[in-house]
Structure formats: C-alpha cells, structure tokens
Ligand SMILES: CC(C)[C@H](C(=O)O)[C@@H](O)C(=O)O
C-alpha cells in the first residue's frame with residue numbers, strides 16, 4: 001500500500017460512523033482511486049475498558065507511524081469517574097501532543113441545504129465559510145505547573161499555566177497566512193492582549209509574520225469581541241487564527257452558527273518533515289461521541305466522511321477525489337436526505353448506514 | 363447625604379452617557395427619592411492624558427470609600443501605544459482587584475421591543491433572561507507569574523497563570539445559588555475540567571456548595587459546549603456561574619444574543635462587610651467606549667442608566683425605584699424611540715440626550 005491510515009473510532013457514535021469510513025475506503029481502494037492500508041486501534045473509554053488507559057503506547061506509536069490518523073470521538077458518562085489521567089479525553093490530548101499536530105484547521109461552512117437549521121437568521125449564515133486555525137499543542141492545555149495542591153484548613157489551590165513561545169506562535173501564524181492566500185487573503189488574529197501576556201506576545205509575533213504576507217489583510221481582534229462578532233455578523237471573517245483555549249471555544253461557536261455541526265470535519269497537522277516534506281496528520285469530526293444516541297444507528301456520518309475528504313486533500317494531495325466526496329455530500333443533502341440531527345419537514349430522515357451508502361453511490 | 367456615588371465616566375462615549383446618569387440622579391435627589399452625594403474621577407485614557415496613569419491612587423481610594431462606583435467605559439485607539447501597565451483597561455482591572463468585587467453579575471435580557479435586532483431567530487431569544495455570574499478577581503487575569511521573558515536566539519516566552527483557591531470558588535458559587543433562588547432555581551456551572559485542573563477544583567467546590575442548595579438544580583457544562591448551547595438554544599439557561607476568563611467570553615456571547623447590547627448593565631459586588639453588611643460595588647454597562655461614535659451625541663445611554671437601576675437594587679435596596687427606571691426604559695422602547703445602534707424602520711431615531719430625557723420623563 002502507498003499510504004497507511006490508522007483508524008481510531010473511539011466511543012459512542014464514533015464506532016458507528018467509522019464503519020461508513022471503512023466502506024468508503026474499501027470502495028476507493030477497489031476502484032484503484034487510492035491504495036490505503038488500514039489498521040484500527042482503541043481510544044478513550046473503549047481503550048480504558050480493555051487496557052485501563054485512554055490509549056496504549058502501542059496505539060500511540062501506530063498513530064505516529066501512520067500517514068494519517070482518522071479519529072471518531074471519545075467520552076461518555078460511563079467513564080465519568082475513571083482516574084483523571086485515564087479519562088477518555090486524555091487519548092486525544094496525548095495524541096495531539098505526541099504527534100505534535102500543532103495546527104488545527106476547523107472549517108465552519110454552512111451547507112446551503114441546511115441554512116435554515118442555524119439558530120441565526122438565514123441571511124447571516126447562508127454561504128458562510130470561515131476557517132478557524134487553532135494552535136493545538138501549547139497554551140493552557142499543556143503548560144506546567146498544572147496542579148491541585150492542599151493548603152491549610154482543607155483549602156486547595158489549582159493552577160494551570162498558559163505558556164507560549166515565539167516559535168509556536170510563528171509557525172501557527174504562517175499556517176494561517178498560507179491558508180488565507182488560498183482563500184480570501186484575510187486573517188483575524190484573536191487573543192486577550194489586554195489582560196494576558198501571552199496575548200501580547202501572540203499579537204507581536206503574528207504582526208511580525210504578517211510582514212512576510214503583505215498581500216494578506218491582518219486584523220487584530222480581542223477574543224471576547226471575536227465571540228460576539230461571530231454571533232453578530234459571522235461573514236466578516238475568513239481565516240481566524242487563535243490559541244488553543246480560545247480556539248476551542250471560538251471554533252465551537254463558529255461550528256454551531258452554521259447549523260451544520262454534524263457535518264463539520266477538522267484536520268490537525270504537524271510540521272513538514274525536513275527530509276520527506278510529510279506532515280503528521282490527524283482528522284476528526286468537530287462533534288463529540290453523542291452517548292445519548294449511540295448504538296441506535298441514527299448518527300450523522302457526514303462530518304466523519306468529510307474528515308476523510310480533508311485527509312485526501314491535506315495529507316495525500318488528492319484534491320479531485322476530496323472534492324468528489326464533498327460534492328457527493330452536498331448532492332445527497334440537496335436530494336433531501338437527512339439524518340435525525342438535521343431532520344426537516346418534507347425531507348427524508350435516514351440512518352447512519354443509509355446516509356453513508358447514499359454518499360458512496362454518488 | 364445618605365449614600366455616596368463615585369462616577370468614573372472614562373473615555374469615548376463613557377463621558378456622554380454619564381451625563382444622562384447625572385441628570386437622573388439630580389432628579390431622584392430633587393424628588394427626595396434618593397439622597398446621593400456624587401464625586402467624579404478620571405479613568406482610562408482620560409486619566410492617562412492628565413496623570414500618565416490609567417487611574418490615580420487618589421481615585422482608587424475614592425472608589426473604595428464610596429457606596430457605589432458608577433463606571434462608563436474605557437479605551438480607544440488613541441491609547442494603543444501607551445505602556446502596558448498604563449493602558450486604559452488597567453484602570454478597570456485595578457479597581458476590580460482593589461475593591462475586591464469578585465462577583466460580576468451580567469444579565470442578558472432580550473427587550474421584547476428589540477427581539478428582531480438579534481441575529482438569532484426571534485423565537486429563540488424572545489423573553490430571554492439569563493444571568494451570568496462571573497468570578498472577577500481571580501483566575502488568569504491576576505495569577506502570577508504573568509511575564510514575558512527573553513530566551514536565546516531572539517525567542518521569547520510568555521506566561522499567564524490561572525489560579526483558583528477553594529474559597530474563591532466557594533463564595534462565587536454561593537452568590538450564584540443565592541441569585542438562582544430569586545429566579546428559577548437553576549444553575550449551570552461552566553469550566554473546562556476535561557483539560558484544566560482549575561476546572562476540576564471549580565467543579566468539585568461548586569458541587570459541594572450545591573449540597574447547601576438542594577432546592578436549586580445544578581448542571582455541569584463544559585465551557586466550549588456552553589458557548590455552543592448559548593447559540594443553539596439560550597433559553598435553556600437561567601443562572602450560569604463561571605470563572606473570570608470564560609465569563610468574559612460567555613457573557614459577551616450571551617449579551618450579543620439578545621440584540622440589546624447597548625441596553626445591558628452589569629454589577630460587580632464584593633463580600634458583605636462583617637460589621638455593616640455593606641458590599642463594595644461597581645456598576646458599568648456591558649458595552650465598551652465605542653470610539654467610532656464618540657463625541658457625536660448619538661450613543662445609547664440605556665445600559666448606563668440601567669446600571670444605576672442595578673445600583674439602586676443591589677447596593678441600596680431601592681427595589682421600587684429600580685423597577686420604575688427599568689419600566690421607564692421598556693416603555694420608551696415600546697413607544698418606538700431608538701438610538702442609532704438599535705435603529706429600526708418605522709421607529710424614531712434619537713440622540714443620547716433625547717433618549718435620556720425620554721426615560722427621565724417617564
Ligand atoms: C475533548 C476536549 C479535550 C477537546 C478540547 O478541549 O480540545 C474538544 O473540546 C475539542 O475541541 O477537540
């Protein structure tokens with residue numbers, strides 16, 4: 001095989017929607033459009049149930065050795081009380097850090113057929129196409145100290161540390177500017193430089209990188225205002241670059257605006273290898289493991305399938321095949337097929353399998 | 363005088379809208395509804411221009427000695443390049459910290475007359491009434507270390523520190539639960555306990571406090587999901603309690619949802635004095651200094667006037683007068699009067715002064 005994929009379905013609906021990915025890959029392989037080998041591992045609660053860790057060292061090694069990881073979703077109430085270091089999310093955090101996939105690309109696209117599903121007025125979201133570029137391996141997620149200590153009188157003190165160094169901001173800014181050039185040449189950089197020193201450095205470094213991209217418009221925006229402006233008038237944005245924690249929140253707001261949450265994929269990319277030029281890569285839907293609907297065969301597989309399309313585009317340069325898949329998704333939606341999460345009057349509600357099959361047949 | 367108010371108009375539209383507050387107070391005093399003494403200080407850029415600091419020690423002392431501070435807004439491009447420690451926002455941060463007003467109450471109310479101004483569909487926001495209770499004197503805003511250091515090769519490292527101790531979470535949680543009892547007995551507590559130790563402690567302490575309020579429903583929600591759910595279906599929330607940084611963002615999202623940003627006040631309260639029971643208090647509009655429209659006499663004074671109503675309610679127990687002012691605001695809006703920020707077809711657009719006068723005459 002030319003390329004290796006490592007599949008980590010995870011928990012909840014993750015396992016159900018990954019089945020549709022396997023069918024898609026089997027088909028592209030059989031059509032000789034791709035030559036993928038696949039291997040499958042355990043992550044999150046399902047890994048904990050088997051191995052008492054959120055992910056095994058062996059599976060982390062496989063993820064690092066693969067050309068791309070295709071990840072489902074992790075978590076669920078079943079694992080609410082497992083030890084903190086083994087909670088399902090720990091799998092995700094460990095993979096991000098060890099794979100060093102610092103650039104998290106979260107497109108927020110409003111599918112025309114779904115504009116009415118948005119809680120915003122149609123005219124504000126129709127045609128929306130924002131790309132949030134979130135720093136993924138630094139900031140308060142990984143900074144040390146990160147501790148809870150006992151004080152006197154039964155009091156405790158909890159500490160998390162937001163740390164950023166110049167190089168971390170520089171490289172994520174370059175990713176954002178490069179992507180802006182393939183889009184509308186506009187970047188908003190969001191931070192809280194009015195209260196955070198990391199925001200001051202963030203802004204300074206992004207502005208410095210901006211000088212190398214004089215053809216790209218650069219705007220500074222405070223993160224709280226960015227959240228507001230996303231709600232007020234999201235179409236003012238094209239690419240938004242921000243840190244790990246603000247990116248977590250702002251990308252979720254942006255995703256929710258589109259009314260297409262179950263449709264949105266994401267990509268997390270590492271630095272290009274100096275010799276081969278290859279980047280470690282990790283693809284996952286923006287939505288979670290939806291334990292409430294897991295096991296019912298009704299989950300929406302579109303974000304998961306769109307994540308594979310992103311892999312084809314960003315890891316394997318198969319732009320045409322990626323576009324074909326994306327168009328197939330749009331076409332199926334235009335035909336009126338819907339899963340339960342996006343059900344509409346006068347549209348046909350189908351299950352996970354039927355939706356996957358419909359996309360495949362397009 | 364029975365009560366002292368310290369007015370800090372600040373910058374931009376802050377000075378214009380504070381004029382309407384002065385007229386209101388002159389009237390309530392003359393009607394013997396109140397017996398306020400007032401004094402006025404400088405904060406933000408206007409203080410910097412005069413004294414080269416964001417606020418003088420003398421004005422901080424006056425703020426601490428007053429029964430309530432009525433604050434306008436600070437900031438503007440004019441002061442973009444002043445030294446970091448003297449930037450306009452520093453006034454706000456210093457006052458919060460030195461007055462120890464840890465409990466920031468940010469109501470997000472959708473005025474019926476303005477429901478169409480929201481970017482959300484009318485049915486999702488009509489009747490919306492959320493109260494965000496934000497911790498205001500701790501967390502990443504004030505934690506140490508908070509530094510930028512030079513490394514080798516021209517690299518820098520920036521650090522901000524999120525710190526919370528049990529007592530800080532305990533007291534803000536009690537404020538939230540107490541307020542929930544005067545409303546719908548429901549509290550959502552938002553944190554990122556899946557990645558932050560401060561979130562783990564936050565959740566543990568809030569749940570502990572919740573045991574003393576068994577009549578109040580307590581829900582945990584991750585901060586990123588809270589941001590999404592605010593956009594998806596805001597009416598599911600009543601009181602939301604969260605830390606300083608998440609509160610900054612979530613309260614801005616909530617405010618923007620209502621379409622009534624220029625209408626929203628906020629209160630920041632300290633702990634009751636063990637002897638007198640008095641709380642230090644700080645009232646300000648949620649909106650900023652709007653430098654783009656400053657000096658034109660078109661700013662919306664409603665949030666500023668509503669902040670005085672909040673002061674009457676929370677600092678002086680004058681519930682009836684507070685309600686009268688709030689009803690006057692609603693009445694003026696129902697009569698069809700609008701400032702430019704909320705202008706609508708078939709409604710009359712008026713300036714700051716005319717809006718202030720109309721509310722006063724009601
Ligand atoms: C599951 C959680 C650790 C994760 C995060 O906070 O990064 C998620 O919210 C995300 O955005 O991918």
Ligand SMILES: CC(C)[C@H](C(=O)O)[C@@H](O)C(=O)O
Nearest residue numbers: 194195224451452454455610
């Ligand atoms: C001006 C700024 C320092 C402030 C904050 O971040 O707290 C503002 O955004 C607010 O919410 O009051």
